[in-house]
Amino acid sequence: MRLTVRGRLTFVYGGLFVAAGLVLLGAIYVLVDQAPPVAGKTIVTDQLTAVPPDGEHYLQKVVEGTQASTLHTILTRGAIAFAVVSAAAIALGWLIAGRMLQPLHQITATARRIAESPAADRGLHERIALDGPEDEIRQLADTFDLMLARLDQSFDGQRRFIASASHELRTPLTLNRTLLEVALEPAEVSSEVRQLGTTLLAINDRHGRLIDGLLLLARSDREVTERSYVDLADIVDHVAVSDTVKVLTEPGEAAVLGDPVLLERLVQNLVENGARHNVAANGWVRVTSRTRPDGWVELQVGNSGPVVPRYEVPGLFEPFHRYGTERLASPGAGLGLSIVRAVARAHGGEVRADARDEGGLIVTVLLPRAP
Template sequence: MRLTVRGRLTLVYGGLFVLAGLVLLGATAVLVSQRLPNVLAKSERTAPLPGVAGDLTETRQYFEASASGAVSTLLSQGGIALLVVSAAAIALGWLIAGRMLHPLQQITATARRIADAPDADRGLHERIALTGPDDEIKELADTFDIMLARLDHSFDGQRRFIASASHELRTPLTLNRTLLEVALTQEAAPEQVRQLGTTLLAINDRHGRLIDGLLLLAQSERPVAERSYVDLADIVDHVAVSDTVKVITEPGEATVSGNPVLLERLVQNLVENGVRHNLPANGWVRVRTGSRADGWAVLEVSNSGPVVPRYEVPGLFEPFHRYGTERLHASGAGLGLSIVRAVARAHGGEARADARDEGGLIVTVTLPRAL
């Protein structure tokens, strides 16, 4: 059982109170036991007790017994009083500790809401805004708010930079493509110029796909505001096609609430990734959709292909990451799986990949099912 800070503070305060009470009670008993016989003897010399005044031994025994009884009564009654007061002090300490720690609970609740957000930057707009005395706890809360504000500004600036840069780069790429196409349509152009133009067009197209991917990635990392009723099986029916490898579809009902364009791009990216990283002959891609009893819709895309080491799998979801020599020779921009994960998280889901022992991958996307 985990003991909370409130419980530990209560035990410490209560234990110190009981210890101080025991020390005080013991010291009082010792002082009383030392002083009481002298006080009683002095009283006897000034006013002898009837029946024992002539017997000094009996008088001394009488006063010693009286002193011992007084000390015993002090210890027993004092112990009971200490027990009652200690119980009240512990209960009061529990209430005071709870009140003192309430601001920390508010900080913890805010941090937990931010941590439970679907994306790392989804809840950074929240603030603790703690009120109260200007003490160490309020200083902690204000520092936490400043950190959240800076992180929120940083993430927002990053998204705006990606979107703005991508839009700005579209214009020169479009102009380059137009000029190259015009140059290639001229019949007097030499063969070397045509080959160079074709190569430049391919490079231009690759840069265009990169920019489109960055735009989509920036869009996917924002919350999905407008949602529609979408069945992943319908998307699979018209997206899961290929002219180079065999595509096997097993569509089952998998209804979700989300952005149809983003969800279609998610499925398309997975299919294209399975087709691109496949075997040169007898390759295949299998696409399955369905619903689980625990309230999740599942999209699974598996493919044949080269063996991928398991330690390489987590990095495949990072932007611009490609496995092996594909970094230099692949036609993609290296954003396919990054976009898949971003779209899944924007819809409250998750994407994971597992390496097949025979080669290739199994990518599974789980999304909250729409009822």
């Protein structure tokens, strides 16, 4: 098990203190042990006026005993004092290390909140704003704040560009459609011109759906601030219909707080995607909604269809990605599941897809339940 930075700092500080204390205690022991006993014997002899012949040997034993007793006292009491002071020093080192690492904990907590945001750019507006001296940790926090500011500007610029470009492209498409409808209105228009005009109208409509999808994607990629009480069961009853395949519904109570328009588009996209990518005969789409015991609302849309390799499933949520169809041949814009994921994340939820062994997909959306 690896020690944390706080544990390693405490280990280093405590280890250095213990090593220095052991060296000091050993040096005192050596100095006292190597002190010459003659000085002590001379002092005692000078205090006595008469010393018997065997008195010198006696005095030498007294001095040696005193020296041994002193060494024993130094070792026992010094060891006790050293243990107490070492424990206090290690505890103090643990507190000081935690105090010194507190700014790093603040940086880590901010980075974790941003990383755990449902959308990639959800928490980029948050800053560490660390107070304190201009040291290395303060420089790290300021650099992190600068990186967040630039990322936030980049994401905002990307959303504004998508919204502006979509609005600018909507006007010429509307004009083209009007001109084509006017050109095809007279009865004497030849069949070739009418066929060409019909094809151009279809292409124009496809481009219009693409622009609408981009606008909705740019809108749903932001956090929903104004929320209303919405029961997904009502939305399933309302939008889960199709003219090409059989739609089976099991609308159970699934109350959430969110944007009704975005949530309706989420369900509609899943149903349309399931109906579009289906089999020619006996195709079906099953839509269920329920409230799970763990406090989440689950919307599940499954369909029959071609077999999808499991490694292709994650890429289906990427914009303009289609499996098994050419872009020009597909009636969709390639944004259906991307919008579903963006709407789910904007409501604090998540979405996943699982490939069925028999063919088709099962897409599951999880949203927080309304209190």
